[in-house]
Amino acid sequence: MTDQESRDRERARAMAEREATHASDTPDDYRGNADPNGVGVIPSSSALATPALADAPVSGSGVGAFGARGKVRIGDKVFRYLTAGAGMFVCILITLVAVFLLAKAIPSIANDKVNFFTSRAWQVSGSTLEFGIVDLLWTTVLSSVFAMLLAVPVAIGIALFITQYAPRQLARPVAFVVDLLAAIPSIVYGVFGITVFAPKLHGIIDFLNRYLGWIPLFKKQISDPGTVFAGGIILAIMILPIITAIAREVYERTPRENVEAAWALGATKWEMVRLSVLPYGKPGVISGAMLGLGRALGETIAITLILVAPPSGAPFSPSLFYGGETFASKIANAAAEFNNPTQTGAYIAAGLVLFVLTFAVNAAARIVVNRRREFS
Amino acid sequence: MTAVVPTTTLAGSSKGGVRAFKNSLATVLVTAAFGIALIPLVWLLWTVVSKGLKTLTQSGWWTSSQRNITFRKPGGGVWHAILGTAEQVLLCTLISVPIALLVGIYLIEYGGGRLAKLTSFMVDILTGIPSIVAALFIYAVFITTFHGQRAGIYVSLALVMLMVPVIVRTTEEMLKLVPNELREASYALGVPKWKTIVKIVVPTAFSGIVTGIMLGIARVAGETAPLLILVGYSPDTNSNLLSGFQGSLPGMIYAQVPQLGNTRFHYAADRMWGTALTLIIIVMGLNLVARLVARRSKVSN
């Protein structure tokens, strides 16, 4: 046997072996749409030609051991349709959300006397509708991105602590403590934020204003504690658990070989983390950060309670040390006065923009995660 | 070649001062990150407990409502709010659990097809839907379009949209943990697929699914935005989900907020912290129990 031949044979055997383990053990796609009750059987012509089959009446008058069909299959069919129906329900639900929000928002946007996307006005109680989302968009994005920027490094640190640094007995309680942050209702974060937390920030705000006040972002605009700065920090605490959870999950899955390769090069712990854990977890952490951002964009009640709404007609300020309203808080603040359809439509239009925003961010996060999954 | 090989000793300075310093710094920072997470948790819990505990021990707190009680008066209780929240969450759970279970089963046991991929994506989107958008949607459908009046049932419907994805995801995780050998064993006994799922697969994953349901309940019990839009708040006891304003724990907290700055009367503030503590006890209690259930199920596996 030549070398070439034996190599080929090896390869063929490896392939067949893979197929065989695929068959006898637990193949990955086992749970796929394979139907154990016999879809995908191709009766061959040779089978049809066998006399035995000719003997067995296909019309099925209850002959032989396998006569009783029907009853069992119906159960399977019904159950399959039931579960698929539930799946379809979820898809339709999301579609309906988009459709209904659009349908209710369009008439109001059509009656809007100012540009919906570029106007800073919000006059919906009078006879003429004037509303635009530019202020809302700014406050929403500013507070959420600020929160994300604060939360991500901390989340990475905690995830590294849990997966790489903490002793085993400590890792679990630490993870548990972080998860507890997610168990606190957002309204409690809101009241804590506005009554206890935000007033404590004056010192930091004054400090930052003194040295960085020349940057518009850090210019102190109001003395009220209800700033985007305070709201953003509270949001950061709220989205910390979700980012941590995802970072933890990806760091835990760092392949052993990568870690050991780093150790074998004589790396310090930090160098090992930087060389193998961090790069491996990067896409996961990015998508975790985006999921956190999505959460922050839509967070309603905490931010509603904390942010102080500037009086109408106040000049625009991009500063963190200023109040404002997000899409969600604008809607929540007006919830009690949803009286006539056109007025409500303006708020629904704001809700629609928020929906699109969170949809885009979440979808992007999932795409990152899924692409990753295909590689690993 | 006359290259000089630098000699290093095992204990020696091969890791260099800068590297060692960076390593220590990283360790300190990573540990500090955990401390940073701990601060707000402890601070917040301490605030709520210290400010709310005395209200919880007042007589009638657990049994009476806020009927005829204003911010100028002490007393009253949280019963109407617990009742409202319990009713809304219970109805929401009754609707969510069957849908979510079926979706989870579909994705794991029948998944792989186009619809399944789309469904999985849509569940992700549903996970990310802000509660206020869910509430607006229900409002647009049932109140603007079908001219309903605000009522507790609509809150339940909005909460369904938030609860379903939580339960779907846990159900999926738990079904994935069920070994395929069990499915095969069942098929080999001549058991049809649907019975295999209902009698073998789901029972094996049961305690995990219960955990998911409890986490789902904990998530929606503290939701406030749908309440503002869909039911408002009533200080009276209203057990009718189908009509009228209804009390709820988050609603009661929110209702006290306008009087927080009141320096003459502190009753509203006390009440708010009391309600917040009550809500935290319930939600965190559910969370803890859910985690215990989950841990126990892992042991039996």
Place this chain on the structure above:
Amino acid sequence: MAKRIEAKNLNIYYSKFLAVSEVNFTIAPRSVTAFIGPSGCGKSTVLRTINRMHEVIAGAHVQGDVLLDGESIYGSAVDPVDVRRTIGMVFQRPNPFPTMSIYDNVVAGLKLQSGRIKKAELDDTVEKSLRGANLWEEVKDRLGKPGAGLSGGQQQRLCIARAIAVEPQVLLMDEPCSALDPISTLAIEDLIQSLKEKYTIVIVTHNMQQAARVSERTAFFNLAGVGRPGQLVEIDDTQKIFSNPSEQRTEDYISGRFG
């Protein structure tokens, strides 16, 4: 009740990949037939086509036919669920249902197939099946305990009891001892000897000594060649296969020259 199994021109595919080609054999009732061969040659795959278990994998399908006492199990009117009720299977790793007691494990097939059955009847079945699996004496005092609490060998016998409780005519065993220690293996091999009085048994094994000990007939499977699908090289009396096989390739495998 045992039945004859025939395979006719059996080609087995995973999607487009032809895993095993042109298998033909006849297995007599009340006999033990061993499938041996190097790993990856498709012997487990062939076994799983005998009760249509291979179909649970997405994309798997067959051409050709398998007959049970002359009746096709791949006929268009045949429900695979019924096939599996007639042809039981024991797996490589013991897999009792973890949520069920020993008792419930044994009657799981019966209960799930047909719903209400009288308690006395179930009791009878449990005792009969556990006795049949040589397990009765060991577990009769703890039938209510979880099946997962038994030792590996006991669990495997519990799975055999579960398989025979539905009174199949054929029993397929896919390397039933590969996860067991030698003593448990011996117990299972003894059990196979007594089971063959009632059932047609087909056993896949990696262990040639085991094949020689338990089976009357042995089928040797191998890859047909470089990059080619698996095939049945020969099937003959066990004694002949191990002493004087007709094919050189069988001889090579038996004598340890490859595989």
